[in-house]
Amino acid sequence: MSAVRAALRIARRSAWRSRGRSALIMVMIGLPVLVITATLTLMATMTVTGREGQVAELGAADARLVPAPAGTVLRQEPNGASWTTEGDGAAASELRAAEVAALLGPGTRLIPFNTGVLQLGTERVDALEIDLRDPLTKGMLTLAEGRFPAAREVAVTSASGLRLGDLVQSPGAAPLTVVGVVEHPHRPSLRQVVGPDLSLAPSDQFWSPGEYGAGWLADTPKPVVWADVPALNKAGLYVTSRAMIPDSPRAPARFFPAEVQHTVGLGAMVVMVVLETVLLAGPAFAVGLRRRRRELAEIAAQGGSARHLRTIVLADGLVLGGAATFMATVLGIGAGALGAPIVARWGGQAGPVEVPWAPVLGVAALGLIAGTVAALVPAVQAARQDTVSVLAGRAPAVADRPGWPLAGGVLVLAGLAATVVARRQPDSLWVWSAAVLVMIGLVVLTPWLVRLTGRVATRLRLPLRVSVRDAVRHRSRTASAVAAVMAVTATVVAVGIGTQSEYMDRRNAYTSARPTGMLAIWGGTMADGTWNKLRAETARRLPNVPLAAGYQAKDVEGRRYALRYTVRWNGIRTRRTAAIGDQALLRLLQGRHDPQAAAALASGKAVVFDAAAVHDGKLALRAGSTSGPARKLEVPAVLATPADEHQGGALLPRTVVEQAGFATAERALYAMYRPPAGSTLGRDLAKVTRRVTVASEEGYRNVPDPGLWSWLVGALVLVVGGTLAATGLAAADMRPERSTMMAIGAPPGTLRMVVAGQALYISGLGALVGLVAGTVTGVALSRPMTTHGAGDPATLAIPWPFVIAVVVGLPVLATVAALITRTRLPLARRLL
Structure with missing residues (x-):
């Protein structure tokens, strides 16, 4: 029998004999593999490709055609689509089904559909108007209960909350009976009503292909390919074809500089995962070595070489790591596959089960390597143990490597220097890469730190003195646990400082052009009559709410111009659009009556709330238009105090704009009004014209990232788990001392304090060192995470x-x- 095969058999037998320790090691190695594998499988399964989603979109049809609004210039290409809409936003093209069929060739059959929303009381749900009995719709929705609807009937998805026999009624329409329950192939959370004759509510959204709107499903005599698309686009039709996805050309593989950063970041993450796994599983492997010292010594006494002992201990890592990786990979794939439909019911979509084998196998290999590396240090120790001392029952002497503290110090200094350089880089990946170097240096330094801090043991009480001295005596065991706690603490502290700095930077840099609570209603390019109708409808919908007017600038040819100025915001040069208005709008922007600002506005000066935008009493503006030449002008300006602390913007009097050669027309309304939850103001105004935008200034709404505390939960598992594993090893090694203490009358509380002292020493020392390392990394992270340009200070x-x-x-x-x-x-038993 070969030595490797014998070592594997010994490792399997030892793992089965010490099932508790083996389970602990497998959990430490397999947990990261399980989590990463489940995440990869979940993401791959929940990503529905174009080919996978074809049936839900096309059914059995060959193509799906959606007419664009009148005046839309549409252009589809294999890498995407672009469209621009001109005019007053006409709702639909006048194309008829016969004309569309003629474009696709003789023998084409079309069935109409319409996607939108259905008003059910105060609630709006998605709706699809189509005849599901037609063979072209096969596969779009699957029947779960009942039957497909006919005239004056509907089917509903199970997530809608409706059941067979319920009545569905929208305002002004006859009630419809629910006769079927259907399911979307990929979106189990979809709440939708489907039927052949629905009264869809008008959408308040701008047209976008694939969203709301009418169209046709087409059964064509030949496939619709990319060569047919330009003609269909010219006719105002957006096309989705079953034959177009396979014909989409693939982009050639190219190398980008960003891939270097991605590779460095991936390498740093791999090193951190392996390092943390090794440090956590290392003490557990050391437990096995302590318990098997006599067995290994007997093998050495019978002729086993140091290489044989190393092979036996490394076989432990290979066996346990392989078993943990295999089980974690299988469980991870199963968890990801089973979890995708569950997660999709909360929101999102799920396709057929898909396993990204390349990254999954890479993660499995990473777990196997981590398990083997975790057993490397105990394997070296096993090869160096003194056979005579072990067989005599004496504890092995601990010999320090004199060069290790120097090597660790060099690595830490090199990592700090790299951190200083990486802090100036725009990407935080370089900081994390430098942090890995610091972390490795601290791991090498940890045995020296354990010995150094052990000098305080003489000043401690008996239980703690025994604990600290035992920890120093078994530095190889203690250093691994301390380093594991240190690495976890440093990572979590660095993430906390970086995340909090980014949040504070965003909060401090937040600015708005309007005070919190202001409602703004803008009209785009529209006729005066349309604006008058919109203004009257706004006044009717908002009775007793004072409205302030805003104006739009136009040149003599009627081209719309925006008057903008440049200001540096959060380190980035940003262009702001100046509002045009009178005293009523100024009072809203300031939240009070300011006599000085009002007088300046009346005298023809701009009132500016961005101090950096005013130079020598003037505001530099650039008048830009999408169809006309740009112009530059300067207007006299004064600074004023806005209503909110972080509010910016500027207000121009109409006289200044008109003196610059522009005409002004009222196209905006402002009010201090907060629409209640579920307000339909936007949809109501969109019935007048779709060229209206309604916005309410809510102020800074972001909150600190709640995911930060999930890092605390992860740290809790790793720190407490690693500490208790090392403490269990310490308790086993301290049996002679604890037996002596119990024999001379030490109470149980003292024995508990000895064990707890080990946990406090390991976790406390690791947390303190990790705090220092994490603070350095966190401070370095704050710069790339909070700076956005030259001259922008870090937060x-x-x-x-x-x-x-x-x-x-x-x-x-x-x-x-x-x-x-x-x-x-x-x-x-004691010998007398």
């Missing part, structure tokens, strides 16, 4: 509650968990 913010919870709370929790563990020792 640094520390989430103190989060940092305290990580650095103080987790060690305390680990200590409490160790304090309540069982510490009773079995009776030991």
Whole structure:
């Protein structure tokens, strides 16, 4: 029998004999593999490709055609589509079914459809007006219960909450009976009503292909290919064809500089995952080595070489790592496949089960490597153990490597220098790469730190003194656990500082052109009569709400112009559009009556709320138009205080604009009014013209990222789990000392304090070192995450509650968990 095969058999037998330790190691190795594999499978399954989604969109038809609004210039290409709409937004093209069929050739059969919304009381649900009994619709929706609807009947999706026999009625229409329950192939959360004769409510959205609108499904005598698309686009038809996706040309493979950053970031992530797994699983492998020292010594006494001992211990890592990786990969694929439909019911879509085998197998290989590497240090120790001392029952002497502290210090200094350089880079990946170098250096330094901090043991009480001295005596075991806690703490603290800094930067840099609570209604290019109707409808919908007018600038040829000025916002040069109005609008923008600002506006000066935009008492403007030449002009301006602290913008008097050669026309309305939840104001005004935009200024609405505290949960599992694993090893190694303490009358509380002291020392030292390393990385991260251009200062913010919870709370929790563990020792035989 070969030595490798014998080592694998010994490893399998040892793993089965110590099932608890083996399960712990497998969890430490397999958990990252399971999570990453499940995430990859979930994302791949929930990504519905164009080919997979063809049946839901086309059914059995060859093509789907949607007419664009009148005046739309449409152009489809294999890599996307573009369209521009001119005029007053006519709702639909006048194409008839016969004309569309003629474009597609003789023998074409069309069936109409219309997608939109259905008004059911105060609720609006998605609706599809189509005859599901037609063979061309096969596969678009699957029948789960009942039958497909006929005239004056509808089918509903199960997520809509309606059931067979219910009545569906929209305002002004006859009630429709629910006769079927259908399911979308990829969107189980879709709430939709389907029937051949629905009264769809008008949409308040601009036209977009694939969204709301009418069209046809076509059964064509020959496939519709890309060569047919230009003619159909020219006729105002947006085309989706079953034959167009296979004909889409693939972009040639090219190398981009951004791929270098992606590769570096991926490499840094791989190193961090392997490092953390090795540090967490290392103490558990050390447990096995401690318990098998005599077995290995007996093998050495019978002629086993150091290479044989290394092979036996490495076989532990290979066996446990392989079993953990296999089980985690299978469970991860299953969890991702089963979780996709469940997640899709909360929102999203799910296609057929898809496993991205290349990354999944890469993750599995990573787990196998991590398991083997985790057993590498115990394997080296096993090869170097003194056979005579082990067989005599004496603890092995710990020999320090004199060059390791120097090597660790060099790596830390090199990592700090790289961090300083990476902080100036625009991408945070370089900071994380430098942090990996610092982390490796600290891992190398950890045994020296353990020995250095062990000098304080003489000043501690007996239980803690015993704990610290034992930790120093078994530095290889302690250093691995301390390094694992350090790596977790450093990563979480760095993420916390970077995330909080980014949040504070966004909050401090937030600006708005209007005060919080202001409603703005803008009209686009439209006739005066259309605007008058829109204004009257607004006044009718908002009774007793004072409205301030805003104006639009036009040249002598009627071309619309926007008057903009440039200001630096959050480090980026940004163009703002100046409003045109009178005293009523100024009072709304300032939230009060300001006599000085009102007098300046009346005298023909611009009132500006961005201090950096005014130079020598003037505001530089650029008048731009989509169809006319640009112009530059300067107007006299004064600074004023806005209603809100972070509010910017400028207000121009009509006289200044007209003196510059423009005509003004009222095309905007402003009011201090907050639409209630579920307000239909936008849809109501869209009935007058679709060239209306309704916006309500809500102020800065973002909140700190709640996902930050999920990092705390992950740190809790890793820190407490790793600490308790190392503490369990310490408790096993300290049995002689604890037996002696119990024999001389030490109470159970003292024995618990000895075990808890190990947990406090490991987690406390790791948390303190991790705090320093994480703070350095977090400060470096704050610059690329909060700067957006030259001259933009970095924002640094520390989430103190989060940092305290990580650095103080987790060690305390680990200590409490160790304090309540069982510490009773079995009776030991003693020679008299």
